[in-house]
Amino acid sequence: MSRRPSPARSPLRDALHAEWTKLRTVAGPAWLLLAAAASTVAVSAASAAAVTHSPGGGQDPTRIALTGVQVGQALVAVLAVVAIGGEYSTRMIGATLTAVPSRTTVLFAKATTVAAAVLAAGLVGVLGSVLAGRLLLPAGGFTPEHGYAPLSLAAGPTLRAAAGSVLYLVLVALLSLGVATAVRDGAAAVGVVLGLLYLFPVTAGLVADPDWERRLRQVSPMEAGLAVQSTVALPDLPVSPWGGVAVLAAWTAAALLSGGLLFHLRDA
Amino acid sequence: MTAGTTPYRSALPGGPDRFRHLLHAEWTKLRTVPGWVAGLVAAALLTVLFGVLAAAGMPGPCAGGAGGPAGGAADPGDVRAAEDGAGGAGDAACTPPVGPGGETVNDSFYFVHQPLEGDGSITVRITSLTGLVPADDLPDDGGPPAMEPGVEPWAKAGLIVREDTGQGSPYAAVMVTGDHGVRMQHDYVHDTAGGPGGVDDDSPRWLRLTRSGDTLTGHESTDGRHWTEVATVHLDDLPATVEAGLFVASPSATHVDDRPFGLSASGGPTRGTGVFDQVDLVGSWPRDGWRGDHMGDDPVTSSLGEMGEDGGRFTLSGSGDIGPAVGGQAFGSGRTIEQSLVGTFPGLIAVVVVATMFVTAEYRRGLMATTLTAGPRRGRALAAKALVIGGVTFAVALAAAVASVVVGERMARSGGPALSPVGTLTVVRVMVGTAALLAVAAVFALAVGVVLRRSAAAITAVVGLIVLPYILATASVLPGDASDWLLRLTPAAAFSIQQTLPVYHQVSNLYVPANGYYPLAPWAGFAVLGAYAVAALALAARLLHRRDA
Numbered sequence: 001m002s003r004r005p006s007p008a009r010s011p012l013r014d015a016l017h018a019e020w021t022k023l024r025t026v027a028g029p030a031w032l033l034l035a036a037a038a039s040t041v042a043v044s045a046a047s048a049a050a051v052t053h054s055p056g057g058g059q060d061p062t063r064i065a066l067t068g069v070q071v072g073q074a075l076v077a078v079l080a081v082v083a084i085g086g087e088y089s090t091r092m093i094g095a096t097l098t099a100v101p102s103r104t105t106v107l108f109a110k111a112t113t114v115a116a117a118v119l120a121a122g123l124v125g126v127l128g129s130v131l132a133g134r135l136l137l138p139a140g141g142f143t144p145e146h147g148y149a150p151l152s153l154a155a156g157p158t159l160r161a162a163a164g165s166v167l168y169l170v171l172v173a174l175l176s177l178g179v180a181t182a183v184r185d186g187a188a189a190v191g192v193v194l195g196l197l198y199l200f201p202v203t204a205g206l207v208a209d210p211d212w213e214r215r216l217r218q219v220s221p222m223e224a225g226l227a228v229q230s231t232v233a234l235p236d237l238p239v240s241p242w243g244g245v246a247v248l249a250a251w252t253a254a255a256l257l258s259g260g261l262l263f264h265l266r267d268a
Numbered sequence: 269m270t271a272g273t274t275p276y277r278s279a280l281p282g283g284p285d286r287f288r289h290l291l292h293a294e295w296t297k298l299r300t301v302p303g304w305v306a307g308l309v310a311a312a313l314l315t316v317l318f319g320v321l322a323a324a325g326m327p328g329p330c331a332g333g334a335g336g337p338a339g340g341a342a343d344p345g346d347v348r349a350a351e352d353g354a355g356g357a358g359d360a361a362c363t364p365p366v367g368p369g370g371e372t373v374n375d376s377f378y379f380v381h382q383p384l385e386g387d388g389s390i391t392v393r394i395t396s397l398t399g400l401v402p403a404d405d406l407p408d409d410g411g412p413p414a415m416e417p418g419v420e421p422w423a424k425a426g427l428i429v430r431e432d433t434g435q436g437s438p439y440a441a442v443m444v445t446g447d448h449g450v451r452m453q454h455d456y457v458h459d460t461a462g463g464p465g466g467v468d469d470d471s472p473r474w475l476r477l478t479r480s481g482d483t484l485t486g487h488e489s490t491d492g493r494h495w496t497e498v499a500t501v502h503l504d505d506l507p508a509t510v511e512a513g514l515f516v517a518s519p520s521a522t523h524v525d526d527r528p529f530g531l532s533a534s535g536g537p538t539r540g541t542g543v544f545d546q547v548d549l550v551g552s553w554p555r556d557g558w559r560g561d562h563m564g565d566d567p568v569t570s571s572l573g574e575m576g577e578d579g580g581r582f583t584l585s586g587s588g589d590i591g592p593a594v595g596g597q598a599f600g601s602g603r604t605i606e607q608s609l610v611g612t613f614p615g616l617i618a619v620v621v622v623a624t625m626f627v628t629a630e631y632r633r634g635l636m637a638t639t640l641t642a643g644p645r646r647g648r649a650l651a652a653k654a655l656v657i658g659g660v661t662f663a664v665a666l667a668a669a670v671a672s673v674v675v676g677e678r679m680a681r682s683g684g685p686a687l688s689p690v691g692t693l694t695v696v697r698v699m700v701g702t703a704a705l706l707a708v709a710a711v712f713a714l715a716v717g718v719v720l721r722r723s724a725a726a727i728t729a730v731v732g733l734i735v736l737p738y739i740l741a742t743a744s745v746l747p748g749d750a751s752d753w754l755l756r757l758t759p760a761a762a763f764s765i766q767q768t769l770p771v772y773h774q775v776s777n778l779y780v781p782a783n784g785y786y787p788l789a790p791w792a793g794f795a796v797l798g799a800y801a802v803a804a805l806a807l808a809a810r811l812l813h814r815r816d817a
Contacts, residue, residue, distance in 0.1 A: 028722075050750040071736065078728045085724060089632055187628065187723035188303075191621035194731045198739060199318075199614055205742050205782065206610040207322055 015100045015109035023113050026086075029079055033121040036075035036169075040125030044068030045132035052140040061142045062161045062231040065133025065151055069165045069226070072125050073172045077193045080114050080176035085186025103263050107181065111256065114177055115170050122169035126162050157231035164228030164245060171225065171245070171252045172197070178255030182262045196251070197222040214238045221251040290643045290652035297626075298656055304622045308660065311618035311706075312668040318611030319672035323679045364593060365435035365564075367456040374519070375435045375456075376564030376588025378573035379428070381513030388551015389478035390427050390512055393492065394444055394467050396543040397425045401521050402536040415539070419466075421447035422776055423518040425542025425584070427477040429484055430511045431503070433563065438503050441515065441590070442475050442486030446540070450475070451774070452486040452499035457592050459774040462488050462498035474546075482506050492546070513558065516542045516586035519776060537587050539572045545581040564588055594769070594777045605690060605698050606766040606784060608676025612702055615668060616709055617731055623657045623710035624726045627717040646812040650718065654711045654805060661710040666703035673699055690768045701765030701794060708794075708801050709734060712759065715804035719811055733800070734759045741781045751780065752787040759800045761786070764793030 023029050047067035051059070087093040100106050134151040142148040153159045175196070180189035200220030204213045217223045217238040227237050227244030234240065239247060298304055367373040384390075401418035426443025440454035442462075450462030450473065467473045474489040482505070486498040518540030562573035572587035630636040643649040673695065709730070717726040737760035741751035755761050764786035771779050779785040786793055 032725075047750070067740070070740065071732070074728050074732045074736070078724045081724050082722075185303075187621050187625045187727055188307075190724045190727045191617050191731075194728065194735070195614060195617050198731070198735045199617075201739050202613045202735070202742075203318065203322060203610055205739075206607050 011100060011102065012105055012109065015105045016112060018096075018099065019106075019109045019113040023083065023117060028082060028086075029117065032075050032079040032082070033117055036072045036079070036118075037121045037125040037128065039075060040068035040072030040122075041128035041132060042068065043071045044129035045136060048133045048136040049139070051137075059142075060230055060232045061133065061137050061148055062151060062158050063229045065137060066126065066129050066161060066165050066229045068125065068129050069168060069229070070222075072122070073169060073197065073222075074194065076118050076121070076169050076173045077176040077197070078190060079118065080173040081180040081186050081189045081193065083110055083114050084177060084180040085184070085189055088184045089186060104260065107256075107260050107263055111174055111177055114173050118170050118173040119166065122166040125169075126165045129165075130158070130162055160241060161229045161231055164241060165226075167245060168225045168228060168248065171248050172221075175221065175248070175252040175255045178252065178257070178259035181259030182255070219247060221248045224248060287648060287652065290648060291656060293639075293642060294652045294656040295660075298660060301629075304625065307618050307622035307625075308664050311615040311622070311661075312664050312671075314618060315609075315611035315615035315665070315668035316671045316675065318614050319608045320675055320679070322607055322610040323676050367436050367592070368438045369455065369457060371457060372593040373436055373456040374564075374589040374591055374593050375437075376566055376569045377424075377515050377517035377562075377590050378560065378575065378584050378586025379433070379511075379513060379515050379563050380558045380560045380575055380582060380584060381430075381433070381511045382553055382555050382558055383509050384429070384479065384512040385509050385552040385554055387478075387480050388512075388549065388553065389476055390550075391474065391476040391546070391548040392427060392514060392544050393472050393474050393546040394425055394542055394544055395469050395472040397423060397444055397446060397467055397540060399423050399446070399518055399538060399540040401538045418538075419446035420518045420521060420538040420540065420776075421445070422589070422774065423516075423538065423540035424451075424590070425516045425540060425544070426514070427475050427486075428513065428515045428590075429477055429479055431507060433511055433561065435564065438506070439590070440477070440484035440486070440501050440503060442477050442488065442498055443515075444473050444475070444542075446518075448774075450488045450498060452501070453590070453774065454484070454501045454503065456590065457770075457772065458501065459772075460499035462486070463490075463496065477512070479506075479510065479512070479551075514542075514544050514547075514582060514584060515590075516540050516584040517589050518587050519589035519591070537568050537572060539585055539587050541583065541585045543581065543583050547580060547582070558582075560584075562586070589775070591775050592770075592772050594772055594775050604784060605673055605676065605695060605768050608672050609669060609698070609702055609766055611668070611672055612705070612763075612766070613735060615665065616706060616734065619661050619665070619706050619710050620713040620730045620734075621723075621727055623661065623713040624717040624723050624730070626657050627653060627714050628721060628723040628726060631721045632723075647809045650715075650805070650809055650812055654714055657714050658707045658711045662703050662707035665706035666699065669699040669702040694768050697790060698766050698768060701790065705762045705765055705794065705797065708762070708797050709759075712797070712801040712804055715801065715808040718808035719804065734762070734797070736760075738763055738781075751782075755781055755793070756787050756796070759797040761788050761793035762797035764788050765790045 044065055044067050048061075048065045051061075051064050087096060096106060097103065100109075130151055130153065137148070137151060144150075149155065151158055153162055172193075176189065176193045179192050179196075180186065183189040183192060200216055201223050204216035204220065204223070207213050207216065224239045224244035225248030227239050228241040230237055230241060237244075364372045365375045367375075397419060398417065399419045400415040401420055403414045403416045423446035424441075424443040426441055428439055428441035428443075430439040431437045436456075438455055440452070442450070442452045444450055444467050446466070448461070449464035449466075452460045452462060465471070471490065474492045474495075476487040476489075476495065478485045478487070482502050483500060484503060485500045487495040488498050489495045518538045521536060521538050558577070560573075560575035562570045564570070566588065569587040572585060574585050576583045627636075630639060639649055640646060643652065712734075713726065713730045716730050717723070720726040720729065737754040737758035741754040741760065755764070767784060767786050767790060769784050771785060777783070781787070788796070
């Protein structure tokens with residue numbers, strides 16, 4: 001006799017289970033998550049080891065110790081893009097939508113799974129970075145004698161920077177998922193996402209007008225989002241730490257909304 | 269009736285698998301996929317569009333500097349305003365002085381002078397060079413820092429012969445400096461070192477500047493009897509009567525700040541005070557008497573200039589600098605060509621996407637098997653692909669780079685900020701280099717695409733390797749050394765091909781990537797990217813041979 005799923009199970013749970021299985025049973029995502037966490041820690045540790053205390057002050061050891069997030073975000077973006085781009089390139093999307101006809105459910109399930117996976121990898125990467133910073137920064141002169149307490153999550157600003165960095169990675173992943181859903185092609189989607197992340201800071205750095213520069217940094221998903229890592233000189237930032245996260249969240253919401261809308265309106 | 273069993277034979281002549289056939293096949297593949305053509309066109313359009321937007325976002329030539337004296341040291345623009353004497357009001361002040369070589373210069377100092385007719389010389393003894401510099405501690409209210417005693421390392425006191433007292437006039441000067449010994453400098457950008465050491469009452473320094481036609485010779489002496497030549501320079505078409513005399517200049521101090529968004533420099537005007545005596549004139553000096561004037565119309569440096577004379581002993585105080593205007597992009601001292609080419613970055617991302625898909629799409633659709641059947645020698649198939657994507661990218665990027673520079677120049681001329689003048693060869697190097705950068709990046713992306721066989725991963729790897737180090741080096745919290753090494757070791761080194769700002773060792777400045785100064789020479793930086801591309805191609809060829817398609 002054919003086995004049928006019990007009607008009591010909710011379609012969302014099934015969709016989540018399906019997406020989790022897809023993510024879990026392909027080698028790529030696991031490697032990407034591992035690479036994201038590892039590169040975050042590695043680059044953070046390298047930065048923490050390279051930096052030395054300057055008497056002028058104004059340095060932000062917490063932010064330096066979290067530099068690796070800027071590299072980890074690229075891998076997290078690839079993971080999210082592959083999660084939906086792979087469905088289109090292999091025509092798996094037809095089977096997915098046959099099994100779960102509600103596109104909102106599919107997208108929600110995908111977003112939830114990707115977010116959960118990135119949350120886990122981000123936690124590992126960011127906690128590893130903080131630990132590396134705690135161990136390596138004192139060698140560069142960031143010692144209590146110079147007024148720098150060891151990096152600790154017990155300190156409010158450091159906790160905000162760390163938690164915000166994890167949240168940042170999750171939001172970048174969801175932004176990438178939204179873009180990839182809208183574009184339907186992994187390569188083009190990665191190009192768009194990397195452009196969104198990287199072009200704002202590059203352009204802002206080359207624009208001579210300070211007002212324009214500040215404006216660009218305020219709306220840049222990467223720089224506004226990473227403002228959450230700052231623990232010193234907060235009034236100098238173009239945008240407040242949590243305000244910056246809100247800017248990135250707005251980009252993510254816009255990407256997911258437009259992706260979801262196109263997903264609804266188009267044939268697969 | 270023909271026999272039905274005759275197999276089909278192509279009408280085309282048989283022959284070896286000619287390389288040009290492979291090229292033709294790859295060119296056909298590239299031009300017949302609408303998405304790729306659109307991607308390359310988008311690369312060109314994005315390049316130009318970003319350049320135009322960046323140019324539109326530039327301040328006017330007077331913006332930022334005009335409020336110089338009131339703004340204090342917190343705004344980096346003020347350093348420039350104080351330094352180049354262009355910060356005053358009025359139309360003339362909006363055009364910074366231009367030296368004989370066409371470069372933007374600073375020409376701001378205290379000048380005690382009189383005319384010299386024909387050949388002659390001036391000799392002087394300098395017994396002290398002291399001064400005032402901004403205190404290290406910036407006041408909390410953001411105002412200008414207090415002054416404390418100290419000598420700016422490039423403070424100058426010495427003798428100068430100028431064509432006239434106009435801004436940007438040709439000159440030759442011999443001088444003692446705060447921390448760089450005796451120097452002979454001329455026409456703003458040229459510098460020759462003399463003997464080391466500073467001056468004080470116990471070890472004064474005699475200087476002599478001799479004019480003979482278009483030739484000017486600087487001598488120095490530690491005792492007034494034994495003279496050593498510092499340098500001989502030629503100033504073309506020097507008029508018969510020149511302005512000659514004593515001068516003191518002291519360039520703005522440069523403080524390095526580690527701010528949350530990258531390095532920045534601030535500082536403030538400094539003041540140098542030199543004591544001269546034993547002035548000895550040879551030749552025809554028709555007016556018997558010295559005039560003291562501050563050169564340049566910047567109110568801050570002007571207010572710091574003054575002179576006193578007491579029985580043949582001159583005490584001159586001056587502020588400003590005679591030299592090339594530097595500062596780079598962060599200071600907004602004129603626009604540079606590389607700012608018109610900010611569109612290289614979006615263009616690069618688009619090109620990398622197309623170049624990667626040029627090969628990963630073959631893997632995805634199984635076309636790779638056909639490609640390798642048609643051209644079984646895999647190395648040649650890869651070479652054909654690389655040549656086609658590299659060549660097409662070069663052509664498209666060259667057109668985009670030329671368009672960006674031309675549009676940028678037009679906008680600069682139509683009332684925008686002045687473009688720093690550079691030689692034609694440099695412009696050609698920047699435009700061809702930008703096109704070559706994108707072409708090599710495309711080949712690199714192609715090779716990484718063969719290695720990884722996955723579009724998303726390959727694109728991220730290439731864009732991450734080229735763009736991310738640039739961002740980390742120019743806009744992050746990394747210390748200067750780490751930034752320099754990033755731009756030596758990663759493919760991002762190639763952006764040095766766009767640098768037009770010359771480094772002047774005789775002018776204090778933050779010569780850091782964030783200001784547009786790269787650690788490697790233009791073509792050396794480009795070679796780093798080339799090495800990455802060659803290594804990736806070699807790995808790709810090897811993997812193509814070893815793997816099944």
